[in-house]
Amino acid sequence: MMSSEQNDFITRISAGTPAGTLLRRYWQPVALSDELEGKRPIRPARLLGQDLVVLRDESGRLGVLDRDCPHRGADLAFGRLEDGGLRCPFHGWLFDVQGQCLETPAEPAGSRLCGKIRQRSYPVVEKSGIIFTYLGEGEPPAFPALDCFQAPDSHVFAFKGLMECNWLQALEVGIDPAHASFLHRFFEDDEPESAYGRQFRATSSDSDMPMTRVLREFDAPAIEVDKTDYGLQLIATRPMSDDKTHVRVTNLLFPQAFVIPLSSEMTITQWHVPIDDTSCYWYAIFTSFTTPVNKTHMRNQRLELYTLPDYRPRVGRHNNYGFNVEEQLHKTYTGMGEDINVHDQWAVESLGPIQDRTREHLGQSDKGIIAYRRILVDAITKAVNGETPLMVLTPDEAAAIQGPATMDGVAPSNSIDTYWRQVDANRRNGASWKKRD
Structure with missing residues (x-):
């Protein structure tokens, strides 16, 4: 268990807090590219407790600005895109995507006020369907060089969803291999052709057994956790017989993402991004190695589960997560429908807006969470002290962080490590978009 002070240290992310100082050292997802399509490519955003506006101007240039107009504080998310920038409807002040004031129409002729005004702007990059911004200094x-950033646009898909809880408890479900056998247990298996795009529905590599059956019948994985240059690698093994073992390889990508297999063809890279202390978005890039x-x-x-424009879940706390007693008795372990996002939503939101970790009792199956928290505390301490934390990368360092490897398959029990590495290498080398040395 930890103290309430230690819990605050790793969860609170507003400006000036220890964890907030750390997370501002990294690029953060701030919007989906899809959100800036249509007639009005302007979106309000709240990230790490800061209110922002994200826009694509008439020339296609991206911008991320503070949301309050520097004149009188009006909301620039209601601004007009015109004349090369974003114009505040209150008095017509105009700003470009770098925050430079271009016009102050009501000021007298010859006024130099505009040249002295600059709205705070932030670096912005668009990658694989997600718009990233950087809120830190320097x-x-x-x-x-992750797979999700190396694959072409045709082979990636990005989406997001709202969770009404602290970012850390939302992230920790993704580095907990043990929960899947219970939280995501189904009493019946679907037909393989319905598995596309759905987590834990496809068959594992070198097996005709659906993942739902694997999780149901082999519910006590052995978990190995190894430190890596990017965070952690987690290997969960489930012995199925004397000569066959199911192996699942996942990764914690520091500071707040994980990389996991969706199927033998696809991986998911998913970030948990604080809106503020008590809510977050998950952003995911699905990457295909084949078609x-x-x-x-x-x-x-996914739009069957989330509403636009805020990507709020249709099923959640407001309607009891769709809980149905008959379903819990006969169809799913939770009784909360067939989508695992709803299961995860319940699991992390039921911990409260900010989980009280002074009351938890961790076990051996939580070794990934324990290892991550140690890395997190160390990185926060370094950031607060002005040192360089894990994954704040130079270009050369970044080029060396590739993959990372994921897989879900049935291995010969006497050669698990060799097996999964070869399956990952075969998939990676077979990708049409993979760069060759």
Whole structure:
């Protein structure tokens, strides 16, 4: 258990807090590219407790600005895109995507006020369907050469969803291999053809057994956790017989993402991004190693669960997570429907707005969470002391962070490590978009 002071140290993220200081050292997702499509490519955003406006101007340039107009504080998210920038409807002050004031129409002719005004702007980059911004001081770090950033647009799909809880408890579910056998247990298996784009529905590599059956019948994985240059690698093994073992390889990508297999063809890279202390968005990039992603299908699947424009879940705390007693008795372990996002939503939101870790009792199956918290505390301490924390990368360092490897398959029990590495290498080397040395 930890003290309330220690819990605050790793969860609170507003400006000036220890964890907030750390997270401002990294690029953070601030919007989906899809959110800036249509007639009015302007979106309000709240990130790490700061109110921002995200826009794409008439020339296609991206900008992230503080949301309050520097004149009288009006909301620039209601501004007009015109004349090369974003114009405040209150008095017509105009700003470009770098925050430079271009016009102050009501000022007298010859006024020099405009040249002295600058709205705070932030570095912004668009990658694989997500718009990232950097809220920290100094130069942003380089992006690692992850699969999700190396694949072409045709082979990636990005989406997000709102969670009404602290970012850390939302992230920790993704580095907990043990929960899947219970929280995501189904008493019946779907047909393989319905598995596309759905977590834990496809068959594992070198097996005709659906993942739902694996989780149901082999519910006590052995978990190995190894430190890496990017964070942690987690290997969960489930012996199925004397000569066959199910192995699942996942990763914690510091500071707040994980990389996991969706199927033998796809991986998920997912960030948990604080809106403020008590809410967050998950942002995910789905990466295909084989055929182009069916983006229309993937998007329609997820829009059955989330409402626009804020990507709020249709099923959540407000309607008891869809809980049904008969379903819990006969169909799913939770009784909360068939989508695992709803299961995760309940699990992390039920811990409270900010989980009270003074009351938890961790076990051996929580070794990934324990290892991550140690890395997190160390990185926060370094950031507060002005040192360089893990994954604040130079270009050369970033180029060396590749992959990372994920897999879900059934291995010969006497060669698990060799097996999963070879399966990952075969998939990676077979990708049409993979850069060759």
